[in-house]
Amino acid sequence: MVGPYRPVFDIQDPIIAVSCGNSLVFKTGSQRSECPTFINKVAPCRQACPIGIDIPSAFYEASKGNLDQALSIFLQENPLPGVCGRVCYHPCEVKCNRGEYDEPINIRSFERYLSDHGRVDIGKDFQIHSKKYKIAVVGSGPAGLSAVYHLARSGYRVTLFEAKPELGGMLRYGIPTYRLPRRILDREIKRIVSLGIETHPGMKIGKDLVWEALEPFDAIFLSFGLQLGSTLPRTEDSGDSILTGLKFLENPRKYSLGKPTQKILIIGGGNVAIDVARTLLRLRRGEGNCITLVCPELRDQMPALEEEVEEALDEGITILDGWAPYKVHQRNGKLSSLDFFRAKIIKHGSTGTLRIIRMGKETRKHRADKIILAIGQVLESSPLPLGIKVNMGRIVTDRLERTDIPRVFAGGDSIGCRAFVAEAIASGKMGAFAIACFLEGKEAEREFQDHQIGDAQGFSFNHFLNIPLEKPVDLRKVVTFDQINTIFFRESARNRPDQMEIAVRKKTFKEVTRGLKSLKMEDETSRCFKCGTCIDCEYCMDFCPDISILKKDGPLGLYSFDEDHCKGCGMCYVACPRHVIEMGREVR
Amino acid sequence: MRMFLTGNHAVAYGARLARPQVIAAYPITPQSPIYEKLSEWDGKRELGARMMRVESEHSAMAACISASLTGVRTFTATASQGLALMHELLHFASGMRVPIVMVNVNRSLAAPWSFWSEQTDSLSQRDTGWLQFYVADNQEALDTVIQAFKISETIFLPAIVVLEAFYTSHFMEPVEVPDQKKADGFLPPFQPLFKLDPDHPAAFNQTVTQSQYAKFRIQRQKAMEDALKVVEAVDKEYEDQFGRGYGLMECYRLEGAETVLVTAGTIGSTAKVVINELREKGEKVGMVRLRLFRPFPKLQLIEALKHVKKIAVIDRNLSPGQEGVFCEELKSTLYSSHNRVPVFGFVMGLGGTNVSPQHILKAFDVTESLNEAPLGPILSDGS
Numbered sequence: 001m002v003g004p005y006r007p008v009f010d011i012q013d014p015i016i017a018v019s020c021g022n023s024l025v026f027k028t029g030s031q032r033s034e035c036p037t038f039i040n041k042v043a044p045c046r047q048a049c050p051i052g053i054d055i056p057s058a059f060y061e062a063s064k065g066n067l068d069q070a071l072s073i074f075l076q077e078n079p080l081p082g083v084c085g086r087v088c089y090h091p092c093e094v095k096c097n098r099g100e101y102d103e104p105i106n107i108r109s110f111e112r113y114l115s116d117h118g119r120v121d122i123g124k125d126f127q128i129h130s131k132k133y134k135i136a137v138v139g140s141g142p143a144g145l146s147a148v149y150h151l152a153r154s155g156y157r158v159t160l161f162e163a164k165p166e167l168g169g170m171l172r173y174g175i176p177t178y179r180l181p182r183r184i185l186d187r188e189i190k191r192i193v194s195l196g197i198e199t200h201p202g203m204k205i206g207k208d209l210v211w212e213a214l215e216p217f218d219a220i221f222l223s224f225g226l227q228l229g230s231t232l233p234r235t236e237d238s239g240d241s242i243l244t245g246l247k248f249l250e251n252p253r254k255y256s257l258g259k260p261t262q263k264i265l266i267i268g269g270g271n272v273a274i275d276v277a278r279t280l281l282r283l284r285r286g287e288g289n290c291i292t293l294v295c296p297e298l299r300d301q302m303p304a305l306e307e308e309v310e311e312a313l314d315e316g317i318t319i320l321d322g323w324a325p326y327k328v329h330q331r332n333g334k335l336s337s338l339d340f341f342r343a344k345i346i347k348h349g350s351t352g353t354l355r356i357i358r359m360g361k362e363t364r365k366h367r368a369d370k371i372i373l374a375i376g377q378v379l380e381s382s383p384l385p386l387g388i389k390v391n392m393g394r395i396v397t398d399r400l401e402r403t404d405i406p407r408v409f410a411g412g413d414s415i416g417c418r419a420f421v422a423e424a425i426a427s428g429k430m431g432a433f434a435i436a437c438f439l440e441g442k443e444a445e446r447e448f449q450d451h452q453i454g455d456a457q458g459f460s461f462n463h464f465l466n467i468p469l470e471k472p473v474d475l476r477k478v479v480t481f482d483q484i485n486t487i488f489f490r491e492s493a494r495n496r497p498d499q500m501e502i503a504v505r506k507k508t509f510k511e512v513t514r515g516l517k518s519l520k521m522e523d524e525t526s527r528c529f530k531c532g533t534c535i536d537c538e539y540c541m542d543f544c545p546d547i548s549i550l551k552k553d554g555p556l557g558l559y560s561f562d563e564d565h566c567k568g569c570g571m572c573y574v575a576c577p578r579h580v581i582e583m584g585r586e587v588r
Numbered sequence: 589m590r591m592f593l594t595g596n597h598a599v600a601y602g603a604r605l606a607r608p609q610v611i612a613a614y615p616i617t618p619q620s621p622i623y624e625k626l627s628e629w630d631g632k633r634e635l636g637a638r639m640m641r642v643e644s645e646h647s648a649m650a651a652c653i654s655a656s657l658t659g660v661r662t663f664t665a666t667a668s669q670g671l672a673l674m675h676e677l678l679h680f681a682s683g684m685r686v687p688i689v690m691v692n693v694n695r696s697l698a699a700p701w702s703f704w705s706e707q708t709d710s711l712s713q714r715d716t717g718w719l720q721f722y723v724a725d726n727q728e729a730l731d732t733v734i735q736a737f738k739i740s741e742t743i744f745l746p747a748i749v750v751l752e753a754f755y756t757s758h759f760m761e762p763v764e765v766p767d768q769k770k771a772d773g774f775l776p777p778f779q780p781l782f783k784l785d786p787d788h789p790a791a792f793n794q795t796v797t798q799s800q801y802a803k804f805r806i807q808r809q810k811a812m813e814d815a816l817k818v819v820e821a822v823d824k825e826y827e828d829q830f831g832r833g834y835g836l837m838e839c840y841r842l843e844g845a846e847t848v849l850v851t852a853g854t855i856g857s858t859a860k861v862v863i864n865e866l867r868e869k870g871e872k873v874g875m876v877r878l879r880l881f882r883p884f885p886k887l888q889l890i891e892a893l894k895h896v897k898k899i900a901v902i903d904r905n906l907s908p909g910q911e912g913v914f915c916e917e918l919k920s921t922l923y924s925s926h927n928r929v930p931v932f933g934f935v936m937g938l939g940g941t942n943v944s945p946q947h948i949l950k951a952f953d954v955t956e957s958l959n960e961a962p963l964g965p966i967l968s969d970g971s
Contacts, residue, residue, distance in 0.1 A: 015685050018792050019794050020789070
């Protein structure tokens with residue numbers, strides 16, 4: 001009796017939900033109102049870098065062991081990683097998101113490490129000499145080197161003129177070897193020149209070659225820097241007892257500065273003053289008793305790099321801050337002492353120029369046998385091509401480094417860019433960009449916006465050259481610290497490089513700071529958040545409740561989402577440690 | 589064997605005779621003696637079942653569902669708040685078509701706190717897809733537990749057998765306890781249609797499409813409708829083997845009855861005394877005691893009441909804002925019949941207040957005296 005009512009279990013028509021298959025039939029995508037977008041963004045370090053180097057991508061490559069690829073990423077924007085890896089003021093590290101978590105990444109040491117350990121065949125990706133235009137670059141400092149590099153990469157025929165017997169400008173004739181060994185500089189210059197640059201060292205325009213010789217060039221980039229050290233009023237002629245820091249640094253051994261008991265006063269608070277002091281110390285085999293640096297700025301206002309000042313103090317240099325010289329005393333026709341007053345630096349409201357003013361009545365006298373002035377530099381007064389305007393000792397250009405003469409551009413210290421190597425390199429890059437736009441008839445202002453990094457002054461030359469990236473990047477979006485999902489990172493200390501012992505280093509011109517050891521470097525590569533750069537961690541795939549993250553194996557290597565099944569829940573967006581994923585309103 | 593048992597112990601005997609393999613329950617007054625008796629046997633290794641101590645009724649039901657899915661016979665018992673806590677999983681159980689048998693001892697729901705008999709706890713679970721039996725005495729409780737296993741395992745729907753706090757749960761009566769062999773002959777081991785089986789992996793109860801969901805609901809409704817026949821058939825088979833049968837409802841002295849009382853549970857026992865007295869006075873009265881509430885025996889009820897003139901319903905429950913649930917269901921059923929007579933809805937015995945012969949007599953009087961039934965409910969606080 002009961003039998004007929006017993007249901008028969010049929011897998012095709014079961015009485016309960018039972019499945020041996022999958023759930024793709026549920027098109028949960030219809031619930032979606034927002035959808036994820038996957039695109040690489042800019043890290044704050046990159047925005048802060050005047051040169052706009054794609055730092056996180058390089059860290060990502062290095063973390064996989066691809067040092068060559070990592071170096072190549074640096075070389076996309078910066079021809080001088082070995083130089084910058086040693087002397088850059090690393091504004092990138094100041095803005096590093098990791099700095100808000102524990103300590104910033106040691107990006108400068110990373111750059112140095114790559115330049116020392118990576119190998120890149122720089123020319124292989126570029127069609128050198130593919131374009132007919134010829135460009136002259138005058139001056140081979142960081143701005144000039146950067147300009148010829150990026151111009152050559154763009155396919156132009158580039159000729160580089162240098163007044164000094166060797167290329168490098170201030171890198172060679174200004175920065176002491178204990179900060180930048182010459183073999184490093186030579187290596188980098190060699191790499192740049194290998195792009196097919198025609199070089200003419202020892203040829204000073206206006207002296208060895210007339211300006212008119214530049215007529216045949218389609219464009220000219222002036223980057224000859226500021227070659228004259230500023231002098232104090234009424235101190236021009238004091239024999240050889242007063243000289244400029246620039247002259248001294250160009251060939252320190254040439255100047256007879258007497259025994260270590262000869263009292264030397266260095267005037268100035270910038271990097272040149274520090275370089276002079278530390279060079280002098282080394283010439284005196286570490287005897288620094290009679291070397292005194294006096295500057296009008298207070299200690300924390302000194303324009304010199306903080307770390308340089310620290311190292312100088314460590315080495316025993318005396319710094320008298322907040323004093324400005326106002327009177328030179330001579331005895332028997334020889335320099336005897338200087339009078340100083342208490343000084344204060346004020347910024348002029350409208351022009352932004354700095355001025356020294358006297359504070360109170362306090363003065364002090366300081367004995368001096370020699371004075372080295374490091375109080376700024378000016379243009380050499382050699383004639384400039386007709387019509388190029390000069391103002392306050394600087395060539396006048398617009399933001400895109402165009403002078404009033406259509407085919408003449410200028411950059412670097414000559415136009416008054418901030419006196420850092422990175423700024424000069426950025427300036428050379430900008431010049432190359434402006435020249436390319438000029439020659440190709442492109443609207444430079446608008447073009448710049450297409451390649452600008454965040455809201456910074458920097459841009460991506462690689463982007464401008466339209467060189468395909470492994471993953472596309474939105475150059476205008478900068479990842480902030482609060483967009484980083486720090487749950488994936490453990491606190492860890494920044495890795496610092498070793499330095500030569502003070503007692504040893506102050507007697508030698510050998511490099512003070514050593515490179516990071518590879519174990520420490522590996523740790524830094526893993527510490528780096530790689531803000532905005534997809535590293536294929538696939539946490540998005542792990543956390544997606546709908547298994548709707550699709551990995552593309554195509555050339556772009558990008559992830560996307562399964563439109564049929566993504567509910568737009570945003571788990572991937574929250575999980576992404578580096579804010580590659582964003583949620584946006586969906587347009588259907 | 590004839591024994592003197594409380595309703596709770598009668599249930600325990602019934603459950604033991606059914607040889608469940610997993611019993612998961614949580615003690616609650618007035619159900620606790622059921623679990624205690626089963627535990628006592630378990631302690632003496634007289635019970636073949638695995639007793640599970642769980643941390644709540646919710647867990648008890650979850651354990652029963654999972655155990656049942658592995659293909660074993662499962663039993664549980666609860667009351668009042670415990671049943672309410674199970675609510676979510678009651679839907680799960682019927683949706684997953686697991687033939688769990690549960691005893692619920694009716695107890696008033698908080699607040700205020702109370703321990704006494706009231707049907708609101710089980711009637712609140714009306715729409716969960718469980719069969720519901722309301723029994724009038726201890727013998728019926730034992731017999732219905734055994735029957736419920738056979739019915740549930742035939743149609744693959746879970747069943748609740750409802751006793752009343754203290755009236756049946758703690759009241760002692762002589763009960764005929766079948767011997768195990770006979771019980772085994774009536775109730776063979778559970779044969780699942782499907783089960784969790786590591787050798788044949790499958791996902792159970794996963795998300796379904798809208799149309800699949802609707803299909804499963806219609807299938808369950810169909811099973812409920814089939815259940816009426818199965819309940820009758822199983823009861824008939826039981827009566828053949830044990831000499832006791834109950835039908836879908838108990839019809840008492842309906843021959844020629846013009847005024848009929850409809851009720852459920854122990855009130856039906858008390859009412860018999862009143863009906864006998866009134867019949868002796870020549871009054872044409874009778875009674876229908878509903879035994880099966882879900883599925884609701886609509887056709888059978890219409891048939892039983894097709895000649896009556898007036899109906900009085902006594903509910904020991906109240907759906908606030910409406911009326912007694914049995915009354916409401918009866919009215920809804922009669923709407924489809926040709927005999928739409930006045931139905932008087934009395935709500936009595938709330939919170940376990942006594943429903944005495946005098947109360948029932950009064951209900952008859954009210955019904956007789958009025959031509960039209962008031963909209964109701966006609967409330968009594970037991971005074």
